[in-house]
Amino acid sequence: MGYMTKIVYAAGLVAQKLHNGQTDKGGNDYFESHLLKVASSGYDWKEKVVGFLHDASEDYNVTVEDVMNLLDKEISRLLNNPIENWWEEDWWEDWMEDIDKYPCETTHVITNEERDEIKTALTLLNHHTASSREEYINRISRNFLALKIKLQDLESNIDISRIQKPTEKDYARIERYKKEYHILMEALRNRLNI
Template sequence: MSLKELALKIAESAHKDQVDKAGKPYINHPLTVASAFEDDLRYSIAILHDVLEDSDITFQDLIDYGFSSEVIEALMALTKNDEGYNTYLEKVKLNSLALDVKLEDLKHNMDLSRIKNPTEKDYERLKKYEYAIEYLKK
């Protein structure tokens, strides 16, 4: 099984029965983010980018599956902890793989056409994403 296939299998299992803000299967989000990348490395990081926050999968599980330190380090950078938002963004900026994936993640998150009737809260979230993109591109 290739790196991409393994990452996809793990993500599909981890996001099973999860839905996004529009009520659609959550796996569509990482699939869309991953589709921006042709290389196996970035594709795998993108497909797994929410697995650690949204499931019981751990870094150790991914290490045990055989993912490289490059994948693990990028996912560590992409995984939010208790740090403030700017600290999180700085962590992402320090890892070029994580940065590439995060920019695609934000781009997809900003697509309000996925939400049937966007609310004020959705538009407020857009401001946060716009700020993050600007911050990450500095």
């Protein structure tokens, strides 16, 4: 496994620790029902990292800088952990099939530019940093990494099957998510000139 895979696993470990005990609106484990799904939808390592971490500062009293520091600590721990001990980690078999299906280089250190790109996306994905939901969606539409993750996030959130007995409030929220999804898909098409 390459360094980038370790970065992705480190992000998953940070997310799993921060969201431990959290459930989604259907009462399912939040990490397994949502974060793993969003991260698994990512095409490259940055999308997977942001997919795992996109709700951390929004849901908990931590800053994006705190999240990045936790990520650094987990990366260091994994790099210093002999590979033969990886199999003893609980996450290895649970995540391996979902996470290792993407291009991976053998060595990589997160550059300052990549770190800034991840931090910017995580900040934009925290709705508390915007004055309104409209501004939140608008800001995300202008950042390619945040845009792709928010689309994956919305796809997961639109899945009503996660909620056993949906209420009118659930259906209304999903309708709002669908509208936001269409706005962001249009922004993606414009970015890609499709």
